[in-house]
Amino acid sequence: MDCHCRNVYIAVMTMWLPNLEGRTGPVYRAIADAIDADVESGALRAGTRLPPHRDLADHLGVTVTTVTRAYTEAARRGLTSGHVGRGTFIRGRESEENDNGLLDMSINVLMPDKEVANLEAHLMRKRVLPWTQLxxxxxKRGHLRHRQAMAAWLTYLGLPADPDHxxxxxxxxxxxATTASALVKPGDTVLVEELTYSGFRLLSQQMHFKLKGVAMDGEGLKPDALEAACRTTRATVLYCMPRLQNPTSAVMSEKRRRQIAAVAEKCRLTVIEDDTYGFxxxxxxxxxxxxxxxTVFVTSLSKSLFGGLRLGCAVAPPAILDRIVGAVWATMITTSSIGAxxxxxxxxxxxxxxxxxxxxHESAARQVIARRILNGQRFQTHPSSLHMWLALPARWSSEGFVAEARARGVVLNASSEFAVGTEQPKAVRLCLGPPRTRGSLEQALTRVNECLLDRAPTARAVV
Ligand SMILES: Cc1ncc(COP(=O)(O)O)c(C=O)c1O
Structure with missing residues (x-):
């Protein structure tokens, strides 16, 4: 790199300067990478004005053209916006905190901001089908071209599927919801992991079916407990999340999946497999x-791509598929073709x-941050998961801890949202995806850790 200046942050200047040390490759890209890194770490905040081209060029000992290329590259990555005559500014993100000034770690969304900025330019220009069709x-089941695309995605997820299914x-x-309405009647019992996805609990309440929790270990459902539950309840449907269970992050090994499959065969269970986090x-x-x-395999693009697409699918044997298609028709005719x-x-x-x-990549990096900040605490998670199931010290109830965390500006989920049955574990769920930067994730986790370490929780919060 032909950069003469090794100084990084110069005390005499208040303006930001890029840290180019250790960066290889063309200087313009090194400058753009430095902007990128400082936006990611929080050192460069939305609205910060970058140095004028000439000043930065002089300071770094490079040409003005190099700085212009660097700023153009930063703009292409969605990091900056330029105002003619006013300069180049770090692009604003949506506020990290919601309207109440809270950092929300209760709904898992991991937004690839830079990718979105790149996509914005040609969002509606790339199409597979003509507008008249869209x-x-x-x-009823969606356009064939779209189901073929979904089948390709399922193959990528490890489930080659026939678009007709x-x-x-x-x-x-x-x-x-449509699968449950196809398979379950009011009053029926559905077997689920003893801690299950809160949205499925909501469905059971809405559709008036019962849930029976099945014991789990570090790999999720225990085969012997599942078989015993089949015998005692005579249930015919199991709902489970074998890959990155929500909320515990349990992942079934191949051996465990084979054992569960054997029990399903023996007990003639229909399995609703939710693979939302399988990617x-x-x-x-x-x-x-x-x-x-x-098996009815259910997944969506909400976590792997974008929740706002509202696009997912169910894959099922033909007889069940027809009933699910009927439920889709009854609830919304068909899904929107535009997201598809x-x-x-x-x-x-x-x-x-x-x-x-x-x-x-980002989930793995966030796990490392979470493990560092919550070092010494007890939690259940997986190195590639976006969830943490955090065990609480005995003095806390789950609801009380959630209230205390909220008082400190962080929104978490109480165990009552996931627990089947009356016992409410002393635990809370954290979503690592929502903070927009690793810096704000650290901030949120630090507040959670302070709650855990604080020997004197507010009296109001102890329930
Ligand atoms: C396990 C699980 N299944 C299903 C869903 C619903 O996802 P979607 O946004 O695609 O409806 C979620 C959402 O958080 C989830 O965690």
Whole structure:
């Protein structure tokens, strides 16, 4: 790198200067990388004005053209915006804190801000089907081209699927709701992990079916407990999350998936497999691969890409699929073709895989941060998970801790949202995805850790 100046932050100047030390490659890219790193760490905040081209060029001993290229590259990555005559500014993000000034760690969204900025320019220009088809009603299961794209995505997730066995849904929650309405009647009992996804608990309340929790260990459902529950309840449906269970992050090994598949066969269970977080899992294929004839596989693009797409699918054997298609028709005729078309284009041009890769990388990095900050605390998680199930010291109730964390500006989930049955574990769930930068994740986790260490919780919070 032909940069003469080794100084980084110069005390006499208040303006920001890039740290180029150790950066290789063209200088313009090194400057853009430095901007990127400082936005990520929080050192450069939204609205900060970058040094004028000439000043930075003089300071670094490079040409003005190099600085212009660097700023153009930063703008292309969505890091800056320029105002003619006023300079180059770090782009504003949506506020980290919600309207009440709270950092929300209760709904898992990991937003690839830079990728989104890149996509914005050609969001509606890349299409797979013509507008006339997209703006009309779709066929019942979704357009074939879109189901083919979804099948390609499922293959990427480890489940090669026939597009004819797929129905598109408005996200995984809709996939679960329509599957439950196809398989379960009011009053029926459905077997679930003893800590289960809160959205499935909501469905049971809404649709008036019962849940029976099955004991878990570090790998999720215990096969012997599942078999015993089948015998005592005579349930015919199991809902579970074998890859990165929500909230515990448990991942079933291949051996465990084979054991669960064997119990499902023996007890003639229909399994609703929720693979919403499967794209992050180190296990390369889901349970449905072993027992496709008795599994409804439900997933969505909400976590791997964007929740706002409201796009997911259910994959099922033909007889069950027809009933789910009927439930989709009854609830929303068909899903919107526009999100499905965007997805199809992104699968074809590699954008979808690139975003999912970034999310895998970012989740792993966030895990390292969380483990460092919560070092010494007891928690259940997985190195590639976006969830942490945090055990609380005996003096706390789950609800009390959530209230205390909220008083300190962080929103968490109490165990009552996930627990099946009357026992409320002394634990809370943390989502590592929502903070927009690693810096704000650290800030939120530090506040949670302070709550844990604080020997004198506010009296109001102890329940
Ligand atoms: C395990 C699980 N299943 C389903 C959903 C619903 O996802 P979607 O946004 O695709 O409806 C979620 C959302 O958080 C989830 O965690």
């Amino acid at each position: 703006l009309g009603y779709a066929p 797929i129905v598109l849904t408005a996200g995984a929650q809709h996939g679960l 992050l899992s180190p296990e390369r294929w889901p349970l449905a691969r072993l027992i496709p004839h008795r 078309d965007m997805l199809s284009a992104w699968i074809e041009d590699g954008t979808a895989a690139r975003i999912a890769d970034w999310k895998r």
